[in-house]
Amino acid sequence: MSTRRLGEMTTVEAAAAVVDSPVVLLPAGAFEQHGPGLPLATDLIRAEAVCDRVAEALGGTAVVGPSLPVGVSPHHLAFAGTISLTTTTFATLVREYVDGLYRHGWRRICVVTGHGGNDATLATVAQDLLAARPDLQFAWSPLTTLAADVVAAAGPPEVSGHSGQAETAQMLAVAPHLVHTDRLAAGTTRLAELDAFGALARRRGGPRLTAPYDRLSGNGVLGDPRRADPEHGEAIVAAIVDRITDFVTAWLRA
Amino acid sequence: MSTRRLGEMTTVEAAAAVVDSPVVLLPAGAFEQHGPGLPLATDLIRAEAVCDRVAEALGGTAVVGPSLPVGVSPHHLAFAGTISLTTTTFATLVREYVDGLYRHGWRRICVVTGHGGNDATLATVAQDLLAARPDLQFAWSPLTTLAADVVAAAGPPEVSGHSGQAETAQMLAVAPHLVHTDRLAAGTTRLAELDAFGALARRRGGPRLTAPYDRLSGNGVLGDPRRADPEHGEAIVAAIVDRITDFVTAWLRA
Amino acid sequence: MSTRRLGEMTTVEAAAAVVDSPVVLLPAGAFEQHGPGLPLATDLIRAEAVCDRVAEALGGTAVVGPSLPVGVSPHHLAFAGTISLTTTTFATLVREYVDGLYRHGWRRICVVTGHGGNDATLATVAQDLLAARPDLQFAWSPLTTLAADVVAAAGPPEVSGHSGQAETAQMLAVAPHLVHTDRLAAGTTRLAELDAFGALARRRGGPRLTAPYDRLSGNGVLGDPRRADPEHGEAIVAAIVDRITDFVTAWLRA
Amino acid sequence: MSTRRLGEMTTVEAAAAVVDSPVVLLPAGAFEQHGPGLPLATDLIRAEAVCDRVAEALGGTAVVGPSLPVGVSPHHLAFAGTISLTTTTFATLVREYVDGLYRHGWRRICVVTGHGGNDATLATVAQDLLAARPDLQFAWSPLTTLAADVVAAAGPPEVSGHSGQAETAQMLAVAPHLVHTDRLAAGTTRLAELDAFGALARRRGGPRLTAPYDRLSGNGVLGDPRRADPEHGEAIVAAIVDRITDFVTAWLRA
């Protein structure tokens, strides 16, 4: 069976893919701290894994384009190793990937981001493309929030999220060799652990306040990754893959 | 009683406000179609009204800075009169307003946007400011979604939103002289009226697809503005004002 | 009688205005110190008042588009409350307003600026548009200098200008409730009060040197606003309105 | 006697000039049509000649820095050979020349422009530098308008200016070998020759409208260059040199 990754195809295969595989998935990650137990590339690893599975599930109507290994992570810069693009640069990068694919004939492109910090920028790219390339359809997708129900089923603590149970579980499902289970440590798990500023930044339903993660958690973790297990991770990943696959299937018929 | 609008203050009063009013609210709008019954400036009008009320409710701890009359509206460009900034320009504009206020000593700035199309760009500004001005606290707030419960209480149709009941009601509450009640007309109210692409763009919980409004509604309206009444509008506005006021109050203590 | 403000029109009315009102006036202000007696928004207030009157005088052949509330004011940044855009951002903003109007069919656009600090940037926009949009006619107009004869008739002091007699008089004519007549105070009125650098910056007919206003005046005022009266202000405004109206009338025939 | 041109100095001499010659003059030109008798580089040639004379007259307190051979000339692009920078690029170029000189210690820099089309951009650079480099003094100077009295004394026709009598006379004074006196031809000399649009663009005292030169003159000339003579040109150049020299002398004392 042939690859679904465009980067592994020859130009001759790519020319055929423009016709046979009208959707391109672009995996986007972050290069940022994920606490003491997960690697810096966690978000890209999950995004690539999801893209590969979605392309597989679609049976050839989509290909996986080049990755975006670094994303928008200014809130993690206090933690060693984090690299962050400005939102302008990340947007430009997505735009130029899109421009290249557009030139060869693709008109449906979906960025799959493993990192929530990329969401806002991707939404701005979608807006600018409406005016700049009206005949292109640009979509983007987060990962974990697509499986909110599966995540919630595990009964996460009051504060949970970055590098917590759900994200660690996904890594145990897709890249277990990169998880240091012996070093996993709980981060902030209760609102009462946050100072007033941090609590305000975590409030839902009101004005938005963005906090750097060093204000939210001493080790960069929200929630308790020690509770993660690979079966739950597999369930989360499977749900994400299903929902993106459903979306693309509907998209191809629209 | 003195004004809460910085633009109506002298420079001498502004110097005092830096000390006495540590929060600046910046009203952001859009210059875009709002169907056959509402004016192009609807979003700015609502944002300014909310800012004035919040500043009043806070009793002097916040001032209202200069407005951003034009926002990010590429999805409405097919409708006459719509002007849209690129996301880069809107972001730069917010940044330079912030830079000016920062220079005079303000460290808490909140953009209040009447237009959801500005949300993504405001979120990117918040991210870039984390790295560029770590000692600044930048917040932003939407309007209608803060009062989602009050909006839902009116039992909106299956499809509802832009220029629909809730937005029209707010205008009846804050600027009734600019609402042409005789021309209000229902737009798209049921998912079945949308084509497959439009339906996909309105789906919640999956990948995001941004659709131009001329794909979603013939007259630019989602929902039925004829059902709007000023009392409901007043309830929505009051809820928004309360929730932003609460946020700022907590912020000042954080 | 219907409004001349595009922001108060619906999209349906805007579509008609493209045909019936081929000229768009864009009011531009500044958000800057105007001494101890005038508000920060003085320049926008005057520009909007002039635009409204011009549109009225033209009887429907022009509409007033969205405002530019903040302009280019680096020379006033030492005074509290001043916000300044870089010239690049102000130019981009004007360009994107113009692009939107152009898209809907307008080909004659005139920015009316209450702030002289915007003049140079507006002139650069005009130049760049010559190459970028050859079928667009872009004009811009200052305010007070159009009525230089009326201003001179009042016998201003040797040094006069920003926040002085003529500007204060205009505010007494168009927004008297925002003028603190009890706090008006003379600023620099004689060349001899300036240091050598300030005097050089005020010299006419030679090389141009731009001075920050804190080098020119302790309270930010040039001239004596206490001499202002509303009748003179009305005469200045009327002259400005007449001359812009004459220009637009000729333009529509050109 | 040593050179006043920085480009002809060694780095050792430049180090001494930072101390001994605190003013740098930067000649700016245009690369644009000057009618059938004058060369494309006319404006740079005049600016360099003036700078050399000013530096000479100042006796060593100023040096002449690198030239800016191409300026802002979109209004001449319909005529062969014209090259125009966008206003943004011209501004950036000036800024980077200034940044380099600043780095070595210079704090007084004056651009001398032979081309009026550069004026607006130079004024924006001056504004942006106020905020960006508060301890730098940046000036700029036109040429011909400094000698308006000398120009007027020759009794120019109703329409006069670009490539007309005064400019041609200057070229006869400073670079007569580049003037094709046999090909000089009158351009537009009376307002009645202009169409309504052109006439409006030439109106003084009202709103500003920028016209491309092909709307103003068939051969690119305003006025009658055949009336030019080198003595008048010398008088104009001498007046310009005197006035810039006076300005710099005062500047050095300020």
Next chain:
Amino acid sequence: MSTRRLGEMTTVEAAAAVVDSPVVLLPAGAFEQHGPGLPLATDLIRAEAVCDRVAEALGGTAVVGPSLPVGVSPHHLAFAGTISLTTTTFATLVREYVDGLYRHGWRRICVVTGHGGNDATLATVAQDLLAARPDLQFAWSPLTTLAADVVAAAGPPEVSGHSGQAETAQMLAVAPHLVHTDRLAAGTTRLAELDAFGALARRRGGPRLTAPYDRLSGNGVLGDPRRADPEHGEAIVAAIVDRITDFVTAWLRA
């Protein structure tokens, strides 16, 4: 033994690496046609393989940072699948990777590029960093040209290079599963096959002319990849690794 890839490290390990591994290697590729037998990602694959080996050879004094999967490839855009960044975007991307690493304390960063089309942009980044970050040492390295002697030993045809024998051999050494040996086909191998423009673009020692690859080769290949064998590829890779390792060793002592 622990990983040398920063992306596989936790933030805690990254903090240690700043101290223990003062050099960061950044692999840069291209996403471009490599003829009928090699994949689009060929250049990144080779660059990553070399970086891994160099880091291994250095025994812990260097780590491998995030990849740059897409490079500057406008000359290949006529071939399906090629994506190219503008030189400005590629430069900005490198700069922001560098900025992030710098922030955490790294001062020696080397981009290892598998794609010669990135060389010029990397050289401009190096220049701009001299002025912007004088205490940073930025290096960059090509691959194949470091082993020019090993390449030459195989007696390549008159025209050879992109996707030819040496590049294919390297892929056979580092990623044989991605080489379609059955589809490898000779491209242009003799100067006589080029048209006059193509021949001029390939001339050495004179002015540089950049040709799109569709002017140089029908299948995008220069040389004959069928002659490639894995042993030669291994010799080339080993030479490259040795020479970069030697360089870094000397750098750490400088």
Next chain:
Amino acid sequence: MSTRRLGEMTTVEAAAAVVDSPVVLLPAGAFEQHGPGLPLATDLIRAEAVCDRVAEALGGTAVVGPSLPVGVSPHHLAFAGTISLTTTTFATLVREYVDGLYRHGWRRICVVTGHGGNDATLATVAQDLLAARPDLQFAWSPLTTLAADVVAAAGPPEVSGHSGQAETAQMLAVAPHLVHTDRLAAGTTRLAELDAFGALARRRGGPRLTAPYDRLSGNGVLGDPRRADPEHGEAIVAAIVDRITDFVTAWLRA
């Protein structure tokens, strides 16, 4: 005989040149230290001289366009008088010169740079133009390296280059009045004089490391300019002129 310099032509002559002289040569220099004996403008002076001679040799098929007097020289900024453009600005400048010439009909443009620090940026411009203006042919040429054989024939010392024998000789050939032969002084001539970092930066065949010149030479000179003589300079210049002339001749036939 008429001039080959476009700047000395009228617009009427330029219109003819588009047809008769299909190649435009653009001389690029630097404004940077050249040791104690050569002027800051050395690179521009040599580039202009070469362009004039090439245009002459071509007998009218090429014209010389406007100069680029300042280039990319961050490595020389520690020496007084050096002005450096960022690579982005230099690239934009070249692009806008090219855009202007393109507009008038020229399709073959060659930048001739006297300064090696401009090479990388020119190569990036060439790449971006491939995508942006596919019907334009853009070339660029260095000077001294075209005559490497003639330079080598003089037996230069182990370290040689900037402001050394070959460059000084060229200046003695084309602008002897600007060479201070009495002040010429040897700079670094042996690798052993360099520290480990400088030696690494001068290594050939491995990774590239860019060093500021104050790390390489106390007086900014590499090599020994005292050995220069005008005959050798003339031979170098003649070789450069011949090779560019040959290239253009071939280009015109391609």
